[in-house]
Amino acid sequence: MTALLSPRILERLARLDVGTRRARGGRAAGDRAAGVAGSGAVFHDHRAYAPGDDPRYIDWSAWGRLRTLQVKVFELEESLDVHLLIDRTASLGSGRGSKLEAGCRAAAMIAAAALARGDGVRLQALPAPEGSAGPREYVGRRATRGLLETLGNVEPGARRPLGDALREAFPELRRRGAAVLVTDFLGDPAEWRRAVDFLLHRGVEVFAIHVVGPEERRPEFAGPLRLRDAETGETVEIDLDDAALAAYEERFEHHLREVDSWLRGRGVARVLVETTRASEGELLRLLLRHGVLR
Amino acid sequence: MTFDRPQAWALLALAVPIVVLHLRFRKRRDAEVPSLSLWRDLVPAGVGRRGFRRVEDASQLACLLAALVAFTAALAGPVTGGSAPQARRLAIVVDASASMNALVPRPAGSPPDAFPSTRFEAARAAALAAVGKLGPKDELVVWEATARPRVVVEPTTDAAAARVAISRLAPTLETCGLRRTLDLVRLSLGRDDAADVVVLTDAVGAHDLAAWGELPPTWRVGAAGAPQARNAGIVAADVDVVGTGRTSGSELRLRARVARTDGGGGRRTLVLRSPTAEVARADVDVPESGSVDAVLPLDSVTAGGPLVLRLEPTDDFPEDDVAVMLLAAPKRLVIALAAPSLVPSPFLVATLRAMPDRVDAERAVLTGPDAPASAFADADVIVAEDRLPPAAPRDRPTLLFGAAGRSGSGPIDRPLVWGTGRHAVLDGVDLAPLRIDRASVLDVGPSDRVLIECAEGPVAVASEGGGVRRLRFGFRPDATTLPLEPAFPLIVRNALRWLARPPLLPPSVRAGGPMATAEPVPAVERLWFVGPGARPPQPVIVRDGALVEVAPFPAPLGPGGLDFEPPATPVGVASTALRVAAASARLLRVRGLPGDPATAVNWFPADGFHLVPDVPRAPDVADVVAALPDRGGTASRRAGWAAACALAGVAALVLGTLAMNTGRQRTTAPTGV
Structure with a gap:
């Protein structure tokens, strides 16, 4: 199995489920209650018998107690489409430790849980690599190996605004489901906000994996510097002293709070992943705590 | 800069x-x-x-x-x-010969501590001043010029250590080996012609420099002390024994010899003093070379004791201007004659009167058997007949005729007697014609010595104990033919001479000969011998002026001194003495003599002092050092700038x-x- 996840964690993930608040968008019938009455096996409700109803669903026990004919209504069961959206822009590859790897590991854990329950997973790196034919789809538990290998091969380096990349990758995204967005939420806020809104407007339940490196919280350089943006290549000269560092650190914390507040306002579950605490166990506890897995 | x-x-x-x-x-x-x-x-x-x-x-x-x-x-x-000057070498040669002990005349009115007291101190002060002029990298070596030259400060740049070593220098009593020292200095410097050499000497022995040749210009000779050494000392002092001898009433005179060692001659005065008064004085004209004798009368010295002979006024070497000696002058004996019924033997009285040189007849006392103790207060010897008066003090020498015999045995009539070996009492006495009518056989103690005996036992015994001598004869002179013999006054004279022990201290001593102390060994527990010279005197045990044995050599106390403890076992009449090597000592002080712990005895070297010709006067040591370039000041300025x-x-x-x-x-x- 790939290095992203160990067999042991995969066995554990097979007993978990993606913590979607509503199951939507599955293309095929699955074992996930759709929340609406249907032909599933999960009891949903009773209603009064009406002519034309299948007499097999009459609840004779209720007739014995109520002396009225009640029909059992079962919930529709459908599969879940999980969209893994991996921001592979250059900002994910800068700094000490790999933000991209930590984010991919968290996304792989969610995808592995989904595949184990028969859900479909669509993986899309943003921006899409050149020559890519669109999102790759994985269904079923057997597809886990291929998904993990693909996730392990995602490389950073592309410089493209997240919103534009998302729209290019999902021009026809109409099917509802769950989207796992792995990004660092840096860069122009309008860009990543537009990307999130793009998903929300299409009825997708979004899980945001916010990846943060340690050097972003507390930079380890000082003095006269020429800072270069990892994505845009733009440079800024700065004399970084203690006061400037303190101001930056305060600003970064404010940025984290602002991202969290904005996402929460839109009902997006956000998981803050720090690359220094991105082991399998730590990520699993983090996902369980935020309800991404259950 | x-x-x-x-x-x-x-x-x-x-x-x-x-x-x-x-x-x-x-x-x-x-x-x-x-x-x-x-x-x-x-x-x-x-x-x-x-x-x-x-x-x-x-x-x-x-x-x-x-x-x-x-x-x-x-x-x-x-x-x-x-x-900035280059590092250079400085060699300091300090003359440590005996002549450097000479005093330096102080300027009139100068405080005592503001001026060096001896030539050596002046040289040492000049050496320390020369060290102060050294640069930080200048190399210093200090030589001590004596008959055995040595390096006292190895080549070093450590000025502080050199100061300590120079401060510890002390003059010796050796001769000046200046030429040999300078030869060694020249060898040690090799081809370093730029090295500074400072010779600090008193110019005694500087004639070697003239023979050594012209000195390099960097060699400087400084003279310590007076321009010319001045010294004349007492080289011999002794009681003239050639005259009438050491008998009471005879004329005594002291012959002293004065010799010049340094400087020119001059008129000096020999003054002889006893502890209480001046005895005599004599002017001497000290010649340019050689010596002069002076005779001082000792007539007024009748009781003996310490005498101090001083050469006045003193010169640069005061230690040889004084001679302290003990004069032995035997006194006449006071006799207490105890006879029964106050009637002594006329033969005995006549004999005592016949030796006025030994017996003071005018102070003799005639007592009876019951005389009180006060009757014997002034007596030096008690002469008794038949028995010793009970009140007679037991610490006085006693001559008893007609002593009581041993208990249980009565008198012996006409015994045949003979002498038993040699004894001082019987010296010169022939007992063969002696006839005794009646005699008593005497008891003999363990320390008694039998002088005359017969077939029945001893009839004359000499005993000695507790520092007191006694003679007992078992017969009265009247009961023998002894008064008729010429041996009788001889026995009495010998007896009195033996009873009153002779003085053991010679009037003076000379180097190489033994000097006996005044008391026998057992009477003095410890003697202090303090003398100059690196080699301490050698203590010996003498008996009556003859060497008996060499005493265990004790550890020296200080320069030239030693702590001498006599042997643990008594050696009879032996006394301590010293034998000093003639070349090593000039003056020996003996402390611990009974009655005068500060008594000193001159000890004259047999070969005298070395005489040197006068040489041209070199510049003063202070001037020579002042002419040295002050490299220490330059060094301080350099250190100051570098530190800044x-x-x-x-x-x-x-x-x-x-x-x-x-x-x-x-x-x-x-x-x-």
Whole structure:
């Protein structure tokens, strides 16, 4: 199995489920209650018998107690489409430790849980690599190996605004489901906000994996510097002293709070992943705590 | 201003890498960040400090370069007021011969401690002053010039250690080996013609310098003390025994010999004093060479005792201007004659009157058997017949005729007697014609010595115990033919001579001969012999003037002194004495003699002093040292400038560090560059 996840964690993930608040968008019938009455096996409700109803669903026990004919209504069961959206822009590859790897590991854990329950997973790196034919789809538990290998091969380096990349990758995204967005939420806020809104407007339940490196919280350089943006290549000269560092650190914390507040306002579950605490166990506890897995 | 090490300025080449490294490290470094969005608002603050940062950078570089210049200057050894001299060698030769003990005349009115007291102290002070003129790298070696030259300070640049070693120098009693010392100095210096050599001597023995040849110009000879040595000393003093002898009433005279050792001759006065009064004086004209004898009368000295002979006025060597001696003058004996019924034997009385040189007949006392003790107060010897008066003191020598016999045995009629060996009492006495009508056989103790005996036992016994001698005869003179014999007055004279022990101290001593102390060994527990010279005197045990054995050699106490303890076992009449090597001592002081613990005895060397011709006077030691170039002052100026430069460098470094810390606190290299 790939290095992203160990067999042991995969066995554990097979007993978990993606913590979607509503199951939507599955293309095929699955074992996930759709929340609406249907032909599933999960009891949903009773209603009064009406002519034309299948007499097999009459609840004779209720007739014995109520002396009225009640029909059992079962919930529709459908599969879940999980969209893994991996921001592979250059900002994910800068700094000490790999933000991209930590984010991919968290996304792989969610995808592995989904595949184990028969859900479909669509993986899309943003921006899409050149020559890519669109999102790759994985269904079923057997597809886990291929998904993990693909996730392990995602490389950073592309410089493209997240919103534009998302729209290019999902021009026809109409099917509802769950989207796992792995990004660092840096860069122009309008860009990543537009990307999130793009998903929300299409009825997708979004899980945001916010990846943060340690050097972003507390930079380890000082003095006269020429800072270069990892994505845009733009440079800024700065004399970084203690006061400037303190101001930056305060600003970064404010940025984290602002991202969290904005996402929460839109009902997006956000998981803050720090690359220094991105082991399998730590990520699993983090996902369980935020309800991404259950 | 000049520099000792101008090649040190090459260190300024370090400025190039310093500037390069400064520009390298002060260059703005590249750092990649995920996004500039969070940094963008911080840029204006950094930009606002850019100009000031440039000033800081320039000040740091300036401080660094200033520190480099200052430290380089300190290493270069800046000197003001002339060029810095090269390191040189200085050899100091200090004359430590005996003549350096001579006193230095003090200027009139000068305080006692403000002037060196001896020539050696003047030379030592000059040597210390010469050390003070050394430069920091100048090499110093100090020689001690004696008959056995030695290096007292090995070649060193440590002036402090040299001062300590010079301060410990002390004069010796050896002759001056100046020429040999200077030969060794010349050999040690090799071909270093620039070396300074300072010879500090009193010019005694400087005639060697003339024979040695012309000295190099860097060799300086300084004379310590007076321009010319002045010394004349007592080289011999003894009671003239050639005259009428040491008998009471005879004329006594002291013959003294005075010799000049240094300087010219002159008129001096020999003064002889007893502890209470001046005895005699005599003027002597000390010749230019050789010696002169003087005779001083001793008629007024009847009781003996210590005498001090002094040569006045004193000169540069006061220790040989005095001779202290003990004069032995036997007194006439006071006899207490105890006879029954106050009627002594007329033969005995006549005999005592016949020896006025030994017996003071006018002070003799005639007592009876019951006389009180006061009757014997002044008596030196008690002479009794039949029995000793009970009140007679037991610590007086006693001569008893007609002593009682041993218990249980009666008198013996007409015994045949004979002498038993040699004894001082029977010296010269022939007992063959002696006839005794009646005699008693005497008891003999363990320490008694039988003089005359018969077939029945001893009839004459000599005993000695507790420091008191006694003679007992078992017969009265009247009951023998002894008064009719010429041996009778001889026996009485011998008996009195033996009973009153003779004085053991000779009137004077000479080097090489034994000097006996006044008391026998058992009476003196400890003697202190303090004399000059490195070799202490050798204590010996003598008996009646003859060497018996060499005493165990004790550890010396101080220079030339020793603590002498007599043997544990008594040696009878033996006494302690000293034998001093003639060449090693000039004066010996003996302390611990009974009655006068400060008694001193002159000990004259047999070969006298070495005589030297007068030589031209060299400059004073102080003037010679003053002529030395003062390299210590130059060194201090150099050290002062170097220290100032070093301090300036440290200050520049501190300022640079402060400026650097003001600009930034963190120095961790950026990640991801």
